[in-house]
Amino acid sequence: MTTAPAVPGIVTAEQVVATARSIAAVQDADGGVPWPEGHVDAWNHVECLMAMTVAGLRAEARKGYDWLARHQRADGSWPAKITGGVAAEENGESNHAAYLAVGVWHDLLVTGDERFTRAVWPVVERALDFVVDLQTPRGEIVWERAASGAPAAYALLTGCSSIYQGLRCGVLLGERLGDPHPDWELAADRLGHVLAAHPEAFADKSRFSMDWYYPILGGAVRGPAARERLEREWETFVVPGLGVRCVSDQPWVTGAESCELALTLDAAGDRARALAVFADMQHMRHRDGSYWTGWQFVNEAWFPHEQSAYTAAAVVLAADALSDTTPGAGLFRRAGRYAVSVVDAASCGCSHASSRT
Template sequence: MPAVPGVFTAEQVVATARSIAAVQEPDGGVPWPEGHVDAWNHVECLMAMTVAGLNAEARKGYDWLARTQRPDGSWPAKMVRGEAAEANGESNHAAYVAVGVWHDLLVTGDEDFTRAMWPVVRRALDFVVDLQTARGEIIWERSPSGLPAAYALLTGCSSIYQGLRCGVLLGEHLGDPHPDWELAADRLGHVLAAHPEAFADKSRFSMDWYYPILGGAVRGAAARERLDRQWETFVEPGLGVRCVSDQPWVTGAESCELAMALDATGDRERALTVFADMQHMRHENGSYWTGWQFVNKAWFPNEQSAYTAAAVILAADALSDTTPGSDLFRQAGRYAIPVVDPGSCGCSRASSRT
């Protein structure tokens, strides 16, 4: 069981995983506090429960994914009690299923489960790749009528990059290679590293700062420079990481994700510091408050979220090197495309569509 000495015990990991299982719905979905389920955060919660050994609960969640996937490979952006509350299919939601299934294989070694989930992964990543533009970014959603949105998101595409890489690894492992996904990942990785103009401006969000590193598209000197450039903008010493630059609000999930991004670059010291700093958000029952408004000195929102608890467990595993899946985010950067001069790569700087 993961444990970070002096910060997070194995017993606390179990309690935190059980706080996730406690909110899992009878049909297997793991909801946000307000009650909707989305595939991305749902998968993250399943990964955390797998790390903590709650395999039956995680399997129930993967069954939910298999049952609720639509014929085009997507999931509704929000589902409430098994029904679509927001029907558009988001590309990063679909791609993260591949990360979850690859992580499960690393941790459990369950080949039968991997093969059973492979058709789900295939459909999901085919949905994702179909939203790639001529330049390489991937549009963030498609409507039920088939209409793609008008833009791509940097954080979403960074997560998609990891999903495509995990899908390629799954295909190779199962003897069903998908070079089209590998090519899509290469193209996407280049755009993430060299073409910020390809994405809608969400730079006030800390996720747009660290996610290209966490997802694996940016590593090495470029990653270190990126982290240092906005460190003081987003990091509140002793508290954690701001969700947005213009509000005095630190959030647990973003703090843990930054810790994993730092760990992926080899910056273990700052990773441990950020992880320790966010532990003030721990609730006595093992769950975690979503965020802390440090001017008003109040929890904001006034809730504990399963996805925050999941991020804590995944960060603890990465920092303790406990399970065979602990290097999931470090390994995401194995195939990162070196950054080239965007002025000489030949890519159009204009907006492109599918």
């Protein structure tokens, strides 16, 4: 029986369970966990399953993994948006496909249920093969394959940072199951180098806070480079007492980004600031245990006017990491075990061409 995490002085175990139950409350009958507007995407769906697993809602989480198996396409991808069980956007996103491996590895850490892992393993294999097929010669992985089958012309830094973690989790799963995938490991090595050394490989989305912290959260950047990166944009994105901006040019803090920064800080060894950021975002908590998506602090209004399951999921995962409650609590800390140190990116021989915006 899983014990729910509690972060003393910030959230109790009962509050964390209530937050996880707010995710289960919006789960569709077929197992999908939708955005407030009704569509399901595989990445946020997996994040919600991880949170429910942490809180002991195993049946609900497994129902969600069944949903993923049913909706996976022959090429290993999922439609970018699925509404009512039908594809609303046909393109397949690489980071959506890669995140399944993170969820399945997390499930194994928390539950120890290797039989389930083996059952879902073919779904993970197809998903990561889809991802690796979108890797460029330099090493970045383009963000989508269109419905026509054409790969995108550029890569995204946040997406590739999450993909890096997915590939590493896939490698770990393969080793555990006796089915190693050295091609995934090679792909992760190449991607990790590009993430650490070649910012020009990615489209410029620097106004988004996720592009600031995700290379650390996904595990590609750690050590002094991570600390320098965090300090560089701290005042740009962190609003003391409120949380983290979604974008640098708007007075809008969001719960998911705040919790992801808390996870990032914890992974980088900065537990004090992780706790502070996590405490600051608690003003977004709704009385039913769910969380508002964001707060526009100039207009003093919730924006959008919704509580989102993915925000609740980020809260639960941050609470687990900050309390070290479940065996999966160190998932993001351990993501950086293979991070590379880049001394001179100019001498590595890689192309320095810019990505399209």
